[in-house]
Amino acid sequence: MIHFSNDLQAFRAWLEGQSFSQICVLTDENTAVHCYPLLAEALAGFLPLHFSIPSGEQHKTLPTCETIWAYWLAQYLDRKALIINLGGGVVGDMGGFCAATYKRGIQFVQMPTTLLAQVDASVGGKLGIDFQGYKNVIGSFQEPIAVWINTDFLKTLPARELRAGMGEVLKYSFISPSFEVDWTNLACIVRESVAVKKAIVETDYQEQGLRKILNFGHTIGHALETYFLLNKTETLLHGEAVAEGMLAEAYLSMRYAGLGQASFEVISERIRAYFPETLSLTESEIQAIAHLACQDKKNIAQEIRCVLLEEVGKAVFDVPITVQDIMDALIFTVGNRD
Ligand SMILES: NC(=O)c1ccc[n+]([C@@H]2O[C@H](COP(=O)([O-])OP(=O)(O)OC[C@H]3O[C@@H](n4cnc5c(N)ncnc54)[C@H](O)[C@@H]3O)[C@@H](O)[C@H]2O)c1
Secondary structure, three states: OEEEOOOHHHHHHHHHOOOOOOEEEEEEHHHHHHOHHHHHHHOOOOOOEEEEEOOOHHHOOHHHHHHHHHHHHHOOOOOOOEEEEEEOHHHHHHHHHHHHHHHHOOEEEEEEOOHHHHHHHOOOOEEEEEEOOEEEEEEEEOOOOEEEEOHHHHHHOOHHHHHHHHHHHHHHHHHOOOOOOOOOOHHHHHHHHHHHHHHHHHHOOOOOOHHHHHHOOHHHHHHHHHHHHHHOOOOOOHHHHHHHHHHHHHHHHHHHOOOOHHHHHHHHHHHHHHOOOOOOOOHHHHHHHHHHHHHOOOOEOOEEEEEEEEEOOEEEEEEEEOHHHHHHHHHHHOOOOO
16 A cells, blocks of 8 residues: 655555554664654654665675664564564665565565655556665565655755656656646656556566566666666666666667657667766677676566667567666667777
8 A cells, every 4th residue: 555645644554554563664774864753753662673774875785684683583573573674775675675585574665765765666566676786686575564654755855866767757758648746746646657567567566567567767777877886986876777777778779669869869868868977888898788788687588678769658578688688778778998
């Protein structure tokens, strides 16, 4: 059940109607400071446990999971306990994964605090962690008992993180034929994005078909994100990588899915309006990034399968592309800085 409410007392009332043996709030170092005090105040008298992890994608790993599981064990959390994942997509994906596997599965609530997590990561039951640098390759599907979306949490989100969330919002505007929002109204953007994602997930929960279109921009986006995580000192946020990935995959859509030049220009302008700066990559970096896409979860029989656009609002999935295609697309969209 997805609740849209900026009233934490409503969450408290919901919690009072449940019967959990213990409650543990999971935060990262930033949501511990900016979001946890608001939740703790609303839950006064409930005495939840609180465990915090370092922030950032580089900590979405098995060693961090071990610290979470060790804490829960030390606190004697049993199978009737509840975990509240209070944070962005990293806390939600990893906290959910830890909950889904601890003692064969305990209940958890997603309480997303970034735009990206509110419009995307908290909805649809995908949980997981990165392994050997590869994005989300260890994970599971498990629905939370509830998702509580409170846009007040976004007030403390750094501007760059807010913008990164727009990457996934733009994705909905490219894959959905009916995405209409007031672009100045965050609450409206969040609700419409969740509506699109929920409708797609409900038709194909296990991602056997249509749900794959939610990965538009992610074949190349994840490869870029992985490359930056493993090799670069500057950070590339998930939403930023997806934005660059969508541009490159829109280019390939002209090659393989019949996307018209004019539609490509529309997509490019929409992306560059939010993400004007282009990446600086050498040819050998572009080559390495293209090869990373060979580990994408959507691939079949070691063939890279990509989501492309026939037109804005009409995505197709499982389109085979090659490493050379990805290199061509990146050279076209970000250029070769040699
Ligand atoms: N499960 C899914 O379906 C799905 C979908 C999309 C993305 N994801 C995953 O989500 C992750 C990205 O999520 P993200 O962009 O939320 O990153 P994130 O969780 O790293 O959060 C971004 C940063 O913002 C900080 N932060 C969070 N909330 C804050 C607040 N209210 N005020 C101040 N600071 C705050 C965090 O500490 C962190 O530094 C990636 O790992 C990606 O793979 C999952």
